[in-house]
Amino acid sequence: MTHDTEKVIIVEGLTDKKQISKVIAEDAEIVCTNGTLGVEKFDELLEDYDLDNRDVYILVDEDSSGIRLRHQLSRELPHAEQIYVSSDYREVAATPENILAANLAGKQIEVNPIFLV
Template identity: 75%
Template sequence: MTDDPGKIIIVEGLTDKKQIKKVITEKLDIVCTNGTLGVEKFDELLEIYDLDDREVYILVDEDSSGIKLRRQLTRELPHAEHMHVSGEYREVAATPEHDIAVELAGKGIKVNPIFLQ
């Protein structure tokens, strides 16, 4: 279990995580699912990251695997807040930093202001 009960963002892959890390200034956890989650893997994440008691944000690709993962996470974490990338880019990793920063800032996550210009 983590010591920080703060915010956590759930993404699909490492490239998504890297894209988000470029723009945030706030200390928070970013967890990669590497696609859909099995019951055991989800239960492990639930326990390790104390997902029931944290501010959880979901930012996944706007493709079939991302939509499937979003549905699964919605069922398992009904308190989670959802963020979306434009269908124009479809993938978090392909979304410009400005657009990522705007989406994150809209949820109260601190971002480097240079990306909001």
């Protein structure tokens, strides 16, 4: 499978994906894990999205399930970069767009400049 973009952002759920999609201005691929990953599901993601050969960013909620997923993904994808949301908001979907944009831009992910005001 060939991919049009080098960047992959891994999130937990569809609401996270929608929030990020509003903010980014490049064709990064946003992948939902829908929670924790079993070995089989992770292997499928690894192969389907060629995660070993792409720039991978992990952006999950700051709650117990998100932190568990972050640790799991970090072990399996040591080259992945971490993007954190403030514990004030706890969830990617609840993080204001301007703060999310600043966090993404800090990792050289192109964002719509209207969110950087």
